[in-house]
Amino acid sequence: MAPRVYQRSKRPARRDPAPSRLAFKLERLWLTPAVRAFTRIGVPIVLIVAGLGLWLGDPGRRAELVAQVQDVKDAIEHRPEFMVKLLKIEGASPEVAHAVRAMLPVGLPASSFDIDLDAYRDTIRRLDAVADARLVIRPGGVLEADVTERVPAILWRQPGGLEMLDASGHRVATLISREARPDLPVISGMGADKAVPEALEIIADAGPLLPRLRGLERLGERRWDLVLDHGQRIMLPETDPVAALDRILALNTAEDLLARDFTVIDFRNKDRPTIRLSDNALAEFRRVQSDILKARATQ
Secondary structure (H helix, E strand, C coil): CCCCCCCCCCCCCCCCCCCCHHHHHHHHHHCCHHHHHHHHHHHHHHHHHHHHHHHHCCHHHHHHHHHHHHHHHHHHHCCHHHEECEEEEECCCHHHHHHHHHCCCCCCCEEHHHCCHHHHHHHHHCCCCEEEEEEEEECCCEEEEEEEECCCCEEEEECCEEEEECCCCCEEEEECCHHHCCCCCEEECCCHHHHHHHHHHHHHHHHHHHHHEEEEEEECCCEEEEEEHHHCEEECCCCCHHHHHHHHHHHHHHHCHHHCCEEEEECCCCCCCEEEECHHHHHHHHHHHHHHHHHHHHC
16 A cells, blocks of 8 residues: 655745835825825816816807806896886986986886996086086986086187186087077187186176176287277286286276276286277377467467
């Protein structure tokens, strides 16, 4: 009987508990804060954006989405509480109020979101007759426009007609005839509109001359002439014309200067004022001088 041969069974190889090189590198990479943040936040965002990009890549889907957003926007903007139904204008004349209404960029009723108040205010302020405007939307859908009009202070006569100006020289409106505003003084001459404050100061100082004053004329865009009735004129200096006018009024009080028959009083040189007599007054003056000379010759 042959002897039995017994073979030793092979034991399974023991697993090395140490991580592989690749696993070690991945583990270290995962412990990096930036990589963990990108994996948890960045990767989902990239996937979502990529998905939206693919979905919006279809022009039909994009148009449908834009239409839906616009519908929602219109539904919100045209809710009753946002609608403007009435334009109320305060402080404006009928003509200016009509112009303000015509400048409203949209027809009423309209959504308050469709009305650009700043642009509308700037448009109103471009009117010559308007000094300022304030716009506010009141509860109940009322757009209130508080308009401050320019106050006409003087008339400027030009070759093309009469212009009404305010105290600063800004144009207010055009007049067809002088009779429309007989209460306003008249100025003329090139550049007269740029010296309206000085003209108003001269007129306010004229005092007793006002009943005879026909207007002021600007000469050379640098000085004024007072135009009186009967074709008489007072030439004022370029600098400090009010003081020169005060001196003329003082001379008139002392010597009744303005009652004389003159055509021009030249006060451009305050140290040497001159007076230009009319033809009749000059002839009379010469006759008197001749009589005086004859009387002296006979003595």
